[in-house]
């Protein structure tokens with residue numbers, strides 16, 4: 001099958017999310033035709049609804065490459081890959097988590113590991129981007145509200161985390177999606193340039209924002225209970241707590257040269273992120 005690159009479309013899943021919207025913007029800037037998809041995007045896409053008027057086949061029509069943000073449950077990516085192959089897609093780029101080979105018997109990340117199995121088992125040109133915890137979790141996700149309230153309490157102690165700036169994840173995804181062949185069959189472990197403890201991260205944010213913020217270590221059970229108290233679904237709370245149990249094993253604490261391998265430059269520092277986000281008012285009360 002031949003593909004006309006002037007009409008080739010890249011499908012971005014999770015397009016309203018932290019990485020998807022950044023990947024879509026970068027691709028558009030490069031002149032790539034982009035189809036943004038999620039439950040609330042212009043192209044409707046729901047991992048739980050493969051068929052029907054807004055089913056996956058419609059989203060995949062005319063698509064040559066897909067940025068895949070895994071669904072929150074194991075399973076659906078296998079069927080999605082089969083449909084992508086049938087639709088003539090040539091390239092899949094999957095977001096996953098740092099060190100996934102070493103997660104062992106942890107109940108964390110079964111969604112990402114299942115998605116990896118599906119993508120890596122496909123006949124297409126695939127690449128997996130395994131990212132460590134995002135810097136932006138502190139201003140765009142779960143850790144933002146606690147920081148604004150003055151205290152972040154997590155089940156994490158002295159094991160450091162090599163936080164990565166999501167802008168680097170998006171740069172890497174864009175490179176892989178637009179450089180045919182070079183990244184086929186590769187798994188890139190993407191981390192920031194330095195690992196720091198969660199307490200150090202909070203201290204840097206507190207200093208740059210000028211707001212008093214403290215860090216407190218709690219047990220996984222306490223953390224789960226606090227999330228449920230805040231209104232989280234019990235399974236989601238348990239899943240996030242299990243991530244910290246896994247991280248405390250130290251299996252994902254090391255830095256890698258993944259960003260440099262893909263992009264030919266060093267990853268952004270956590271300090272750069274903190275200054276940028278503080279200046280943009282991320283932690284203004």
Ligand SMILES: NC(=O)c1ccc[n+]([C@@H]2O[C@H](COP(=O)([O-])OP(=O)(O)OC[C@H]3O[C@@H](n4cnc5c(N)ncnc54)[C@H](OP(=O)(O)O)[C@@H]3O)[C@@H](O)[C@H]2O)c1
Nearest residue numbers: 014015016017018019038039040045046047096131133134
């Ligand atoms: N946060 C981290 O530090 C980190 C690190 C490494 C890997 N990851 C992995 O990255 C993934 C999340 O990526 P992200 O942070 O870019 O996204 P995100 O900000 O968590 O947003 C999730 C995206 O998925 C869409 N979505 C949610 N449920 C859906 C469904 N049932 N069907 C279709 N789309 C759905 C959402 O849009 P709609 O609501 O419009 O559907 C949204 O666009 C997760 O798999 C996570 O495990 C996260």
